[in-house]
Amino acid sequence: MRTIYRFASIATLATALAVVPGSAQKTTGPKATYAMDVQTMSGMGMGAMMGGGLGSLLGGGGDNYMLELRLTSATPSPVQPEKGDHFFQPQAKMGKSVPLLGDAPGTSKPDRDYDPNQTMEKPKGRILMFWGCHANAPKGQPFIIDFAKMPTAKMPANMPQQMQRYEAQAKARDANAAWWPNGKSGKQPKSGSSLRGEHRIASAFTPEIKFALVNDYMASLNVNTNDSGAPILLNWNSVPTATGYVAWAMGGMERAGQGGDMVMWTSANNRDFGEGMGWLSPAEVQRQIAAKNVMPPSQTSCQIPAEAKAAAGGMMFGSMNAFGPEENFAFPPKPTDPKAVWNIEWTAKARFRAFASFMTGMGNSGMGGMGDGGTAPAPKKKKPCKGPLGIPIPGTEC
Secondary structure (H helix, E strand, C coil): CCCCCCCCCHHHHHHHHHCCCCCCCCEECCCEEEEEEEEEEECCCECCCCCCCCCCECCCCCEEEEEEEEEEECCCCCCCCCEEEEECCHHHCCCCEEEEECCCCCCCCCCCCCCCCCCCCCCCCEEEEEECCCCCCCCCCCEEEECCCCCHHHCCCCHHHHHHHHHHHHHHHHCCEEEECCCCCCCCCCCCCCCCEEEEEEECCCCCEEEEECCCCCCCCCEEEECCCCCEEEEECCCCCCCEEEEEEEEEEEECCCEEEEEEEECCCCCCCCCCCCCCCHHHHHHHHHCCCCECCCCCEEEECHHHHHHCCCCEEEEEEEEEEEEEEEECCCCCCCCCCEECCEEEEEEEEEEEEEEECCHHHCCCCCCCCCCCCCCCCCCCCECHHHCECCCCCC
């Protein structure tokens, strides 16, 4: 599923550039913006994309490089769909270029477009929310959302209108834009790829964009779990270019006749489940470290409270982000004369992170019992239990 980026509008970006502290310089533009999301991904299965949360499926163990590219114009393209090319250096091992492609007019996106005929299951069960690195849950945890006790007036009766509004917002983000991966191309780089050096982006609907990257794919982040005690202990390696870390985990159990309990935990110092922590700039990471919502780069361990482990039946799927550097470019360069108007043609941003997924409660069978070469019949597969909102609970069978 293609990631829907949460970029500020061109006007918002221009306003931000115009009010940099200590500068009253007037600006125009930019006419185009470009974004590179550069990830090193490792782990054993479940990926994390819940605003930095759980959700995408990766391949087996080992490192995976992942690039997501997006070119956006301030004005509509004369040709639909929008098209462009990102040209790489040979060391990137991406071929000469990859094609950037936008939506064809009238194209429906199953991952974006809301179906008004879709029926929604009435919420059942509970959500139990834990937060912070603790051996035992502090007073006030977990925060519990019990759908059975929620007044009917608080149920999302206006969900269709909300979904249609989200769809409209997503379509607006996709307007005047081209991206990669897309339906035409999407093969990700392999180990040994390097992004350092010159990059060029060319299209018929934006100015040509050129910049040189100093940073490269981050070293892999590897998370080890130890759930032999009451809490779950997480340990990870120190990633050299990391600016900070944040972790999430989710699990659950079925309660007979009452719906399931979905258990959610984050290392952040609040119960918002790390909302908005998918990508953070180095400056924002420093602010969140001060607020204890992001763990500092010197930290290499954290505990998931024993109560969260017990509520999830001992099994949880988790993930961690190691935030990294960020590079920003603008053309033409800012005038040295503060009275001169800065007419910005384009801006570009490359941001880096490492991501790891992990699983707890698997013991020695966590990799599916590989290696014995036996032919014992496979047990009958059961369906996962359903929790609140009818969502299947990872690691459960009913």
